[in-house]
Amino acid sequence: MARKAVAQELSRERILEEARQLFIQHGYHALTMRSIAKSMGYSHGALYYHFSEKAELFYALVSDDFRMLLDRMKDMLRRTRLGDLGQLEKLMFEFIRFGLENPNHYEIMFMIKDPELQRYSRTEQAECLELFATVVRSVVSKRTDGDKKMYSLPWSLFMSLHGFISYNIRYNQSFEDVKKLAEQHVKYLCEGLQG
Structure with missing residues (x-):
């Protein structure tokens, strides 16, 4: 009892x-x-x-965090009908919002340095990155030089977003503190895709 x-x-x-x-x-x-x-x-x-055990506790943390991010990404994609580039722009902005509104989650999901612990998040992290890459590829496929960038561009865009998020987490900036900068950052990235 x-x-x-x-x-x-x-x-x-x-x-x-x-x-x-x-x-x-x-x-x-x-x-x-x-x-x-x-x-x-x-x-x-x-x-x-x-x-x-502690490992099970840690894995539950990581799994729940990635599930939350993936659900947010999928929900956002279902709700918006902005065309491929518009959806990518919204997806990148929402990724920044997630990271800065949930800095502790984000640190465990994407910034943990221990190789032993990184293995706990590989599958879930790959699922989130693949969804992001799919949206990027739908934009890139419409470009004449799209074949050359189909696989490298999603990674480069993710790293740009990750850098923005991790920098602001490091300096304790909230999403509201940098919302305008986040909008500009995503806009510049998307403008680069059109050129």
């Missing part, structure tokens, strides 16, 4: 949110299930009700 009460009180979502902050502050290797639970004011047994 006590275990059930603790499980109801300490939700999976609360554990994930707290763990996200801790992973960013201290790094994956510095944390244990015990230290995560302690920072939340619980015994480590309360965490094991939801997650069997």
Whole structure:
């Protein structure tokens, strides 16, 4: 009975949110299930009700974050009928918005340096990048030189967006702080695709 009460009180979502902050502050290797639970004011047994080990907890974090991003991207593409270039512009702007409105999520998803941890996000990251690349390729395919850029251009555009997001995360800029700059950045990138 006590275990059930603790499980109801300490939700999976609360554990994930707290763990996200801790992973960013201290790094994956510095944390244990015990230290995560302690920072939340619980015994480590309360965490094991939801997650069997730290790696499972980390993978759940990454999976949830990518699912949220992918759902936002797909929803945005379903709702907009702006033509290929208009959809790409909206998609890039929404990607920047996601990164800056969710900097802790973004850091774990795209900025983690540990090769062992990067493997937890490979599949989900590839799915998001492939959706982005598909939209870029639909724009590029209409260009006369599109064949040459079909595979390199999506990566270059992503890196430009990633640089914008990571720079602003580094200097604690919110989306609202740089919204106009984000609009200009995306506009310049799209103008470059038309030339």
